Amino acid sequence: MMTLFDVHMILAILGIACIGGLIGLDRTAAGQFMISEPIVSGPLTGWILGDIGAGIVIGTVLELIWVLDIPIGTFVPADSTFSAICATAIAALGSTGAAGPSTIGFCILLTTVMVPCTMMADTIVRKRNARLADVPCASLILVYAGITRAHLKGLFFFFLKSFILFLILVPAGILAVQGLHQLPGFIQRGMAFFVTMLPLLGMAIIASKLSTTVLDGFLLMGFSVAVVAGTLLQAPLILVFLLVLAVGWLLVRYRDQA
Amino acid sequence: MQSLGFSYAIEPVLKKLYPDPGEYESRMRLHLEYFNTQPYLASFILGATVRLEQDRAQGKNPVADIRNIKTSLMAPLGALGDSYFWGALRPFAAITATALLFTGWWWAPLFFLILFNFWHIRLRASVLFWGYVNSGDPVDLMDRYRFTKMAKLFKVLSLSLVGGIAAILPAWSTTFRPLVPLPGLFLAFAGMLLMLLFIVLLRKGGSPVKLMLGLVIVCLGLAFLGVV
Numbered sequence: 001m002m003t004l005f006d007v008h009m010i011l012a013i014l015g016i017a018c019i020g021g022l023i024g025l026d027r028t029a030a031g032q033f034m035i036s037e038p039i040v041s042g043p044l045t046g047w048i049l050g051d052i053g054a055g056i057v058i059g060t061v062l063e064l065i066w067v068l069d070i071p072i073g074t075f076v077p078a079d080s081t082f083s084a085i086c087a088t089a090i091a092a093l094g095s096t097g098a099a100g101p102s103t104i105g106f107c108i109l110l111t112t113v114m115v116p117c118t119m120m121a122d123t124i125v126r127k128r129n130a131r132l133a134d135v136p137c138a139s140l141i142l143v144y145a146g147i148t149r150a151h152l153k154g155l156f157f158f159f160l161k162s163f164i165l166f167l168i169l170v171p172a173g174i175l176a177v178q179g180l181h182q183l184p185g186f187i188q189r190g191m192a193f194f195v196t197m198l199p200l201l202g203m204a205i206i207a208s209k210l211s212t213t214v215l216d217g218f219l220l221m222g223f224s225v226a227v228v229a230g231t232l233l234q235a236p237l238i239l240v241f242l243l244v245l246a247v248g249w250l251l252v253r254y255r256d257q258a
Numbered sequence: 259m260q261s262l263g264f265s266y267a268i269e270p271v272l273k274k275l276y277p278d279p280g281e282y283e284s285r286m287r288l289h290l291e292y293f294n295t296q297p298y299l300a301s302f303i304l305g306a307t308v309r310l311e312q313d314r315a316q317g318k319n320p321v322a323d324i325r326n327i328k329t330s331l332m333a334p335l336g337a338l339g340d341s342y343f344w345g346a347l348r349p350f351a352a353i354t355a356t357a358l359l360f361t362g363w364w365w366a367p368l369f370f371l372i373l374f375n376f377w378h379i380r381l382r383a384s385v386l387f388w389g390y391v392n393s394g395d396p397v398d399l400m401d402r403y404r405f406t407k408m409a410k411l412f413k414v415l416s417l418s419l420v421g422g423i424a425a426i427l428p429a430w431s432t433t434f435r436p437l438v439p440l441p442g443l444f445l446a447f448a449g450m451l452l453m454l455l456f457i458v459l460l461r462k463g464g465s466p467v468k469l470m471l472g473l474v475i476v477c478l479g480l481a482f483l484g485v486v
Contacts, residue, residue, distance in 0.1 A: 208456075
């Protein structure tokens, strides 16, 4: 264990906890330019840690699964940013060389199990930050200074929450990945198969939230166009997707006019 | 927390409009009251509030009930913004980027950022000024930006792309490749059927976490039996 957590590894974990904490601010507290979305934060973490391939796979899969988990009203959605960064960091730091499919699958599973913990931490910080608006009210003279201070405090609490969670859960995940390599071969094969099935689940989650029917007409149209153009006519994939978008757009126009 | 952000944004205007410290402080306190809406469309309420505060300070509309106007705009704009930005534009950008990744374009995450932010920053800036111009008329906002129509279009295009991706998904592997080979007809239909099964399970009340855990058990079972 001592050789696993050498100075290089400890510095990498501290660095990713800092970067992850800063990226996490984009999720709720500052900017909201979507750098925190898994499809961006996963590859970014992978690039920093030298395994962009794992970051792309983890980011894409988690994006599909959580993209429609919407913060409506007071509902606190799953922290997909934390899941993407944490899973990528564990996969990259827990493997020698590029992470294999079984490690990627296992890391996604680990961060999925962590979702209730991260949601609870998020709820606590949000409730604490909601009380910050009372602070400037108490100050009769320096209202503006109070607001600025309260803002910085709120940002700091959000950062601290992510930073602490990364410091605890990334090393724990790395240890778990080491354990995975000792397990029987069928578990590793199962994990590798799991990760290849996940995008289908992600697509199903999106389709079930965007449409009220199981077999939506547009879903079926997209599938049919892709099968005909891609599988039967062997058209390049980019052309297949452009065709799907064009047909979808024409059908909407036709429906609106009708 | 949004009330803090709102007060922070409007503070320079209030400072200019109300040189009297007592009046300035009472207006700041008003804007520190509870405020919660969709963060991007908060710009519209901010623009409208600046206009109303300006009219009030200049004596053009001294009885404007700014608190009431803010409260009445919060909920509908929250619902509209959630449905448009989180429920339509973001999934569309994400699915388009995913489709690009499947075609081997490794810079698809950057495309996601450009597509989403081009649309959202433009709207965010535009509704701020439009809120100021029309003093916070939500009907005018809906007419000008056609949020509902655009949300429907984004959702339909997203669904079409999901169908298209489902046809090539069985050939996907965790190794990022510049060219994904297309699956045969049988695999494409098998993938689609499996996706429909997932949709049925989700409709029966399954949550993403529960389905993921169930999927792990099935995959481990298949690996144990030597099927995969």
